[in-house]
Amino acid sequence: MVTSPDLIVFDVNETLSDMGPLSEAFAAEGVPGHLARTWFAGILRDGFAMTAAGGNTAFAEIAQDSLTRLLSEHEASAPGDSAERIMGTVKSLDVHPDVVPGVEALSRVAELVTLSNGAAQVAETLLASAGLRQHFSELLSVEDAPAWKPARSAYDHAVQRCGREPGRMLLVAVHPWDIHGAHRAGLRTAWINRTGAEYPGYFSRPDLEAGDLPALADQLERPHG
Structure with a gap:
């Protein structure tokens, strides 16, 4: 019942x-749109890892740091600027x-x-x-x-x-x-x-x-x- x-x-x-628009936001920065899902899954993975180790790091801190590194790995022209624009999409x-x-x-x-x-x-x-x-x-x-x-x-x-x-x-x-x-x-x-x-x-x-x-x-x- x-x-x-x-x-x-x-x-x-x-x-x-x-979160569908995030793929378009990634593509607009010249990197594959599918990386949006990779990025989000990585945020959860690292947040869960911090929890398992006894910590509690803010979601935004993990998101910003991991995004800049991911964009660098995929040769975005200005990873820091691109990360700021993508984070802006997340907030809207x-x-x-x-x-x-x-x-x-x-x-x-x-x-x-x-x-x-x-x-x-x-x-x-x-x-x-x-x-x-x-x-x-x-x-x-x-x-x-x-x-x-x-x-x-x-x-x-x-x-x-x-x-x-x-x-x-x-x-x-x-x-x-x-x-x-x-x-x-x-x-x-x-x-x-x-x-x-x-x-x-x-x-x-x-x-x-x-x-x-x-x-x-x-x-x-x-x-x-």
């Missing part, structure tokens, strides 16, 4: 923000097309917050630009927690800040590693699978799966018996 949560916790990067991303109607629908189901490995200001800008900021009671970042997601302490931080029982909170994300971490911390989970991908067999499965946010809202709003 599907039961509605008291609090919905959204991941931000890729879950809410459409839009939400996915399903996010506005999905968030509006989900705000009728439960209280909404975000929990990001990035800075809270990035979520603030993204949601304000989309006209959605008023639907979120808090914008949480792991910069104020002991470690990055998917470390348990990141989710515990959200539990403590929001004052809710973990089992009454629903983590919404496109990343299976985030789903797995939240599950192990006692939260319920919803995987947003916009691409029709197969879920990795080695991670804890989500409680819910939906193709987009309005579809998730439909599941939560549907009469339960």
